[in-house]
Amino acid sequence: xxxxxxxxxxxxxxxxxxxxxxxxxxxxxxxxxxxxxxxxxxxxxxxxxxxxxxxxxxxxxxxxxxxxxxxxxxxxxxxxxxxxxxxxxxxxxxxxxxxxxxxxxxxxxxxxxxxxxxxxxxxxxxxxxxxxxxxxxxxxxxxxxxxxxxxxxxxxxxxxxxxxxxxxxxxxxxxxxxxxxxxxxxxxxxxxxxxxxxxxxxxxxxxxxxxxxxxxxxxxxxxxxxxxxxxxxxxxxxxxxxxxxxxxxxxxxxxxxxxxxxxxxxxxxxxxxxxxxxxxxxxxxxxxxxxxxxxxxxxxxxxxxxxxxxxxxxxxxxxxxxxxxxxxxxxxxxxxxxxxxxxxxxxxxxxxxxxxxxxxxxxxxxxxxxxxxxxxxxxxxxxxxxxxx
Numbered sequence: 001x002x003x004x005x006x007x008x009x010x011x012x013x014x015x016x017x018x019x020x021x022x023x024x025x026x027x028x029x030x031x032x033x034x035x036x037x038x039x040x041x042x043x044x045x046x047x048x049x050x051x052x053x054x055x056x057x058x059x060x061x062x063x064x065x066x067x068x069x070x071x072x073x074x075x076x077x078x079x080x081x082x083x084x085x086x087x088x089x090x091x092x093x094x095x096x097x098x099x100x101x102x103x104x105x106x107x108x109x110x111x112x113x114x115x116x117x118x119x120x121x122x123x124x125x126x127x128x129x130x131x132x133x134x135x136x137x138x139x140x141x142x143x144x145x146x147x148x149x150x151x152x153x154x155x156x157x158x159x160x161x162x163x164x165x166x167x168x169x170x171x172x173x174x175x176x177x178x179x180x181x182x183x184x185x186x187x188x189x190x191x192x193x194x195x196x197x198x199x200x201x202x203x204x205x206x207x208x209x210x211x212x213x214x215x216x217x218x219x220x221x222x223x224x225x226x227x228x229x230x231x232x233x234x235x236x237x238x239x240x241x242x243x244x245x246x247x248x249x250x251x252x253x254x255x256x257x258x259x260x261x262x263x264x265x266x267x268x269x270x271x272x273x274x275x276x277x278x279x280x281x282x283x284x285x286x287x288x289x290x291x292x293x294x295x296x297x298x299x300x301x302x303x304x305x306x307x308x309x310x311x312x313x314x315x316x317x318x319x320x321x322x323x324x325x326x327x328x329x330x331x332x333x334x335x336x337x338x339x340x341x342x343x344x345x346x347x348x349x350x351x352x353x354x355x356x357x358x359x360x361x362x363x364x365x366x367x368x369x370x371x372x373x374x375x376x377x378x379x380x381x382x383x384x385x386x387x388x389x
Contacts, residue, residue: 009053012060016053031056110154110194113185117141120188132247140181153189158199165203172206179205214323215330215365218372223317225288225376232309234292235300238264239327241285241374243335243349246327250306252299259293262286266350277350287377330373337370 005017005028017028019042026042027049033039043049081093088096111119120141124134147164148156161182165175179200186198216224224236238244238252242264251270258265264279281289300306314322323329328349335345 011057014053014056014060016049029053029056032060110152110189112149113151113153113156114145114149116153116185116189116192116194117145119192120185123188136177137181137184140178141185144178144182144185153186154195156186156195156199158202161199162203165206172208175206176208179203213329213333214326215333216319216323216326218334218369218376220317220319221330221373222376224313224319226379227316228313229309231301232306232313234289235306235310236313236327237285237288238299240331241282241288242279243328243331244279245350249300250298250302254292254295254297254299257281257289257299259286275350277347279348282374284374284376333365334370334373337365337367338374 005019007015007017008027009016014029014031017030019026019028024044026044027046028040028042029049029052030038030040041052043052078093081096085091085093085096121134121138124137144164148160165178168175168178170178183198183200186195186200189195190198221236221240224240225233228236235246235249238249239246244252244264244266248266248270252264252266256265256267256270261278262281264281266277266279268276301309332345332349335348336342339345
């Protein structure tokens with residue numbers, strides 16, 4: 001029969017017992033274990049038992065009650081982890097473990113980049129984003145999926161994305177557009193809990209150096225209007241006298257031209273910013289559009305047919321070099337020089353702030369040259385005759 005255990009020592013919840021089992025004397029150390037409860041070890045050698053007891057007491061005193069139940073391997077792991085975290089003084093061992101646990105769960109729940117892109121495009125179509133935007137998103141993300149498609153989206157790191165963007169060897173503006181589209185993808189993945197963070201936020205954008213906006217002269221614009229095809233003349237008028245974007249002009253219907261109100265309505269479905277705005281039709285614009293007052297349907301051709309017609313018009317007008325976004329730049333520059341009203345111009349162009357006018361569209365022109373721009377009428381009208389509405 002065994003003797004009842006006899007406690008020899010107890011400090012900080014750690015106890016040393018002497019026990020007799022089948023006539024043999026043993027020493028047992030009982031200490032807390034991680035979580036709840038207690039654990040024990042039994043020793044045949046008294047010195048070994050007392051050494052272990054002192055060790056458990058020290059651990060419990062220094063690291064808390066549960067530490068006494070850590071195995072030697074667990075203590076070594078903790079010491080190694082703390083050593084690795086010395087490079088990150090603000091990170092605790094617990095926060096590091098919690099981060100790993102969240103990341104591991106996210107990785108388990110993650111999907112491939114290809115699947116994430118597919119779900120994103122589907123969502124954007126359901127949300128009613130424009131066809132042009134969705135197609136641009138599809139094109140750029142397809143390029144991204146060519147290199148990362150089979151990877152879990154939670155496993156993509158910021159340095160990888162940054163290196164990939166630089167390797168594209170594109171202009172700063174184009175690279176930054178890729179940056180924006182990829183950011184949309186990761187934001188969607190965070191919403192679906194497929195990843196914890198957006199690595200693109202740490203990938204630096206390229207520095208864009210905006211060149212001076214190019215504009216055309218009043219003489220060139222007059223030549224364009226006079227030599228343009230009947231199908232494309234409204235395009236030149238609405239671009240040069242109203243500053244409407246090309247994509248918006250292509251979506252316009254003659255019902256959007258309000259002759260009595262002397263304005264063009266850009267409704268949300270046709271506007272780049274998805275917000276309604278009204279653009280004034282000046283006297284010169286009304287005179288050029290007068291032959292179209294009874295027209296119905298689209299204001300101008302679209303796509304490739306429009307492009308071919310516009311190129312032919314420029315050739316007939318004798319314009320060899322065409323500045324990027326030339327009509328919109330010209331409209332803004334001549335409007336600002338003539339009216340000297342940046343806020344009004346900003347509203348006409350569909351901007352949130354007048355700063356956009358100065359940053360992207362304004363070219364300094366003299367007031368008398370600006371006056372020439374707004375005095376371009378068909379040959380049957382005098383430069384001073386105003387067209388009645």
